[in-house]
Amino acid sequence: MSILDCAIIGGGPAGLTAGLYTTRGGLENVTMFEKGMPGGQITNSSEIENYPGVTGEITGMDLMMPWPAQCQKFGLKHDMVNVTRVSKKGDIFTIHIEDGTTQDAHSVIIGTGSSPRRAGFKGEDELFGKGVSTCATCDGFFYKNKEVVVIGGGDTALEEALYLAKICSKVYLVHRRDTFRSAPNTVSRLENTENIEIILNSSPDEVYGDNMGVTGIRIINKDGETRDIEVPGVFTFVGNDVNNQTLIQEDGTFLCDMNEQGQVIVDISMKTSVPGLFATGDMRIAAPKQVVSAAGDGAVAALGAISFVDELLN
Numbered sequence: 181m182s183i184l185d186c187a188i189i190g191g192g193p194a195g196l197t198a199g200l201y202t203t204r205g206g207l208e209n210v211t212m213f214e215k216g217m218p219g220g221q222i223t224n225s226s227e228i229e230n231y232p233g234v235t236g237e238i239t240g241m242d243l244m245m246p247w248p249a250q251c252q253k254f255g256l257k258h259d260m261v262n263v264t265r266v267s268k269k270g271d272i273f274t275i276h277i278e279d280g281t282t283q284d285a286h287s288v289i290i291g292t293g294s295s296p297r298r299a300g301f302k303g304e305d306e307l308f309g310k311g312v313s314t315c316a317t318c319d320g321f322f323y324k325n326k327e328v329v330v331i332g333g334g335d336t337a338l339e340e341a342l343y344l345a346k347i348c349s350k351v352y353l354v355h356r357r358d359t360f361r362s363a364p365n366t367v368s369r370l371e372n373t374e375n376i377e378i379i380l381n382s383s384p385d386e387v388y389g390d391n392m393g394v395t396g397i398r399i400i401n402k403d404g405e406t407r408d409i410e411v412p413g414v415f416t417f418v419g420n421d422v423n424n425q426t427l428i429q430e431d432g433t434f435l436c437d438m439n440e441q442g443q444v445i446v447d448i449s450m451k452t453s454v455p456g457l458f459a460t461g462d463m464r465i466a467a468p469k470q471v472v473s474a475a476g477d478g479a480v481a482a483l484g485a486i487s488f489v490d491e492l493l494n
Contacts (some may be wrong), residue, residue: 186485187275187285188212188256189263189426192220193471194291194461196247197478198485199256202289205486208255211283213275215262219244221293221420221462222471225336226317226343231471239317243471259283266290266426266435268454271492286492287456287485290427290444291478294420294462294469299331302386304416311394312387312414316340320347323413329354329397331384332417338362338370340417351376352409354399356383382407387414422463439465450481456488 185207188195191214202210212218222228225240234243248258262278266288275283296314298304304312313319316330320343328348330341333355341353353370358380360367370376385400396410422442427435436452436459437445444459446452452459460477462469467477 181283182209183272184211184283184285185209185489186287186289186482187266187273187283188289188291189266189275190214190220190291190293190461191216191218191248191258192291192293192461192474193222193244193247194293194474194478194481195220195289196244196251197475198289198291198458198460198482199251199478200247200254201479201482202485203251203254203256205482207486207489210255211257211259212251213259213261213263213277215260218248218258220474221295224315224317225339226320227339228471241317263426265428265430266457267429268435268457271456273456286489287458289450289458289460289478289481289485290463291460291474291481292423292426292463294422296417297419297421299384299416299418301384303388304384307387307389307394307414311389311412312416314416316343316415319413319415320344323348325349326413327352327409327411328413328415329384329409329411330415330417333357333360333362334417334419335362335366337417338366340415341376342366342369342373344415345373345376348413349375352379352411353377354379354382354384357381379407384414384416420462420469424463443467448480449484450477451484456485456492458484 199212222240265276267274273285273288327350329352345351382399382401385398387397389395400406436454443465446464450458458481461474
């Protein structure tokens with residue numbers, strides 16, 4: 181099997197843009213390893229209104245749909261497998277795949293993103309998928325004309341609460357602080373939506389249910405007072421955890437330098453501490469966690485990978 185010029189791990193906005201730029205920029209042997217359909221976590225978003233050049237209401241799925249075809253036009257290959265580890269010996273990286281096979285590469289761009297974080301309240305794990313969800317686009321339809329609770333106070337939580345308000349009879353938004361850190365326009369829309377009740381200075385204490393699923397949630401405010409809300413659905417949007425597992429080596433250490441939060445340390449060129457390894461998107465330090473930023477990361481990393489491979493082979 182020939183050595184890849186560049187292996188791209190992850191098929192979100194960063195990985196797809198890296199695939200576009202590496203292939204169009206002259207690298208002839210580039211494969212993107214993505215176990216699912218390309219597009220990334222943004223495909224779960226119900227509404228995108230801040231991607232440059234895109235106006236009107238558009239879902240994350242609609243936004244990302246044309247990207248793979250554009251990349252493949254210039255020769256990007258997509259291998260739908262699960263990468264378990266990336267290692268390096270000498271000048272060669274090795275991509276370890278779940279089925280036991282490997283693929284060598286001269287450079288690697290990794291953009292495995294992040295995953296929705298669990299909020300950590302009682303009953304959350306037991307009832308996850310049975311009324312507890314982290315995806316309004318995926319599961320909102322099941323609660324048409326019903327009441328639901330949304331946990332969180334960031335951009336995602338507010339945007340998904342607004343989306344659910346179009347489907348559900350009522351949305352309770354529970355936030356542990358007394359103010360929101362979301363965009364002012366989003367906060368204004370939230371406050372002016374009649375079927376959203378905002379509950380501040382409160383956190384989930386326990387979600388409960390029966391063999392059919394969630395039947396309610398108990399919340400607790402900063403004074404210790406509790407309130408039970410009878411709902412069949414609870415949506416949590418409390419941040420994300422970095423998907424850095426592919427960088428863990430056999431001895432338990434990371435392939436490159438990381439910070440205490442498990443984010444990859446990169447410079448302005450997306451270079452890691454390992455020559456030829458670039459990190460992009462939500463998994464890098466100081467990531468804005470925006471589609472446009474991830475795409476920019478992918479482009480920058482791709483240009484770096486092209487230069488690295490040219491110097492290595494010529």
